[in-house]
Amino acid sequence: MVLGILGSGSGSNMQAIFDAITAGTLAARIALVLSDNPDAFILERARRHGIATGLIDCHGFKTKFPAEAQQETAACLQAAGVELVCLAGFLRLVKQPLLGAFPKQIINIHPSLLPAFPGLESWQQALTAGVAETGCTVHLVDAGMDTGPIILQQAVPILPGDSAASLHARIQEAERRLYPAAIAKLAASRG
Numbered sequence: 001m002v003l004g005i006l007g008s009g010s011g012s013n014m015q016a017i018f019d020a021i022t023a024g025t026l027a028a029r030i031a032l033v034l035s036d037n038p039d040a041f042i043l044e045r046a047r048r049h050g051i052a053t054g055l056i057d058c059h060g061f062k063t064k065f066p067a068e069a070q071q072e073t074a075a076c077l078q079a080a081g082v083e084l085v086c087l088a089g090f091l092r093l094v095k096q097p098l099l100g101a102f103p104k105q106i107i108n109i110h111p112s113l114l115p116a117f118p119g120l121e122s123w124q125q126a127l128t129a130g131v132a133e134t135g136c137t138v139h140l141v142d143a144g145m146d147t148g149p150i151i152l153q154q155a156v157p158i159l160p161g162d163s164a165a166s167l168h169a170r171i172q173e174a175e176r177r178l179y180p181a182a183i184a185k186l187a188a189s190r191g
């Protein structure tokens with residue numbers, strides 16, 4: 001399974017996928033890592049592992065993912081032979097034409113037990129709601145926000161005294177196991 005990874009931040013999920021491949025627990029290869037943020041640590045991590053990187057030019061838009069940029073992204077991923085696009089902390093909403101270029105081949109990791117707490121800062125949403133547990137979800141990406149079919153989920157307890165930072169860190173620990181497992185599950189189901 002040839003992977004392309006899109007991220008805007010630290011890239012700990014990309015690192016976990018890379019580590020699972022290196023350990024032999026995930027039969028895949030990361031062909032390309034793309035970011036919309038030139039300073040994102042995910043790019044540095046990828047370079048350190050000799051993985052090709054590229055920058056997504058969103059033409060000055062802060063949150064929008066312009067159609068032209070999505071077209072360029074799709075072309076880069078296709079040129080690299082990518083079979084599965086993994087969003088890993090990518091903070092823009094993927095729509096057309098990128099969705100159409102990779103039908104049912106784009107997945108995302110989200111820091112909650114979807115459908116609960118879609119959108120941003122889901123760990124803070126869970127704290128504010130006062131629930132006893134939250135978690136993380138890997139799902140197929142569709143045209144909605146964090147709405148596609150679920151591949152795998154992992155529950156994470158909320159402990160007394162949790163802050164937004166401590167809860168997010170516990171969720172991210174779970175994410176690092178969940179994302180490689182979800183990719184392996186998807187690969188097995190597709191032969």
Ligand code: GAR
Pocket residue numbers: 007008009010011012013014042088089090091109110111119120121122172175
């Ligand atoms: C992860 O916790 C991921 O679930 C979250 O961003 C973080 C990225 O961390 N994604 C979202 O909130 C998407 N709505 P990373 O860059 O270290 O992988």
